[in-house]
Amino acid sequence: MIIKPYSATHYLEDLKGLINRLSVANPRKQDLADEYNRINAGDIGEKFVMETLEQLQLPYDFYIFHNLSLFIESKIQIDILFLTKYYVIIFEVKNIKGTIEFVQNPKQLVRTLPNGEIHVFNSPEPQLREYIYQLKQIFLNQGIDIPVYGAIIFPFSSSFIKHPPDKTIVLRKNEIKPFIRDIQINLEYLNDKNIDFLNNYLLRTHQEFNPYPLIDRYNILRESIMTGVICPNCGEIGMKRFAFYWFCQSCCLKSMNAHENAIYDYLKIINETITNKECRGFLKVNDVNQINKMLRNMNLKKIGNYRNTKYMLNVR
8 A cells, every 4th residue: 555655856846947057167066967867867766666566466465655755863865665464665766877886995986988988976884774663662762663674676677786785685676576585574564453553653753854945955045047938939038028928039929927947946046035026036027016916826825915025935
């Protein structure tokens, strides 16, 4: 049973918006593009594993959580949690192309591309061990002592594991189901009441990650963000405002509401609130009344009155 279904990283498109508002010459643009590709690849890998687990058939019930964020001693971000009455598994999913080596002392994950380019990442081994420890603490705090296992999954054949880790289980896509079926189920650690409690408890204590504003998360200078309305057709920045519509001087598109994405960009990239003055500066529109109407007609939360009025995103 899927308790917390698959969902893509919620701020991925906002990160793309940040990238689009950096000039080609900005030295951080490529770094953020690499970050976008990394997150997107991770989402693809996790979606594949979730689909594989949904097809799994076992002679006992199991419960699956995707992207579970919990706080015990510190914040932990579990890609996939697999819960049964007999055991628990934490799956750490890695969608990394190239030749993969798990280097020990210090622990690192080294990726070599076909062109010889080498990249070094933090090893997922210590993280997985820490997640297992902290999850056990959650269960022990509830009076539950149940085996917690962990495995790192490389779901696609584009990853060639040259040197696997010594003590951590690494799985390919065709090994996921056999690995689960081979786990011994001699003792039932949880009953139906425990399962219901844990499912509700984990959902209730899940803390959605808040990366906003993105310039703070990625340490980007406010002055680096290009202002103006982006054309939804050709992507050019700087649509011109007329009385009732926006006009792109590059592709000649007319749009009634192109400003909305720009305002959302501001609230997610630059600051969690926006004033009329700030909005005028960002959209490059001088008319106070036009901006008031734009802001009021969007699904935004209004704070304050008159000159102190600010707008922010409604909490989902």
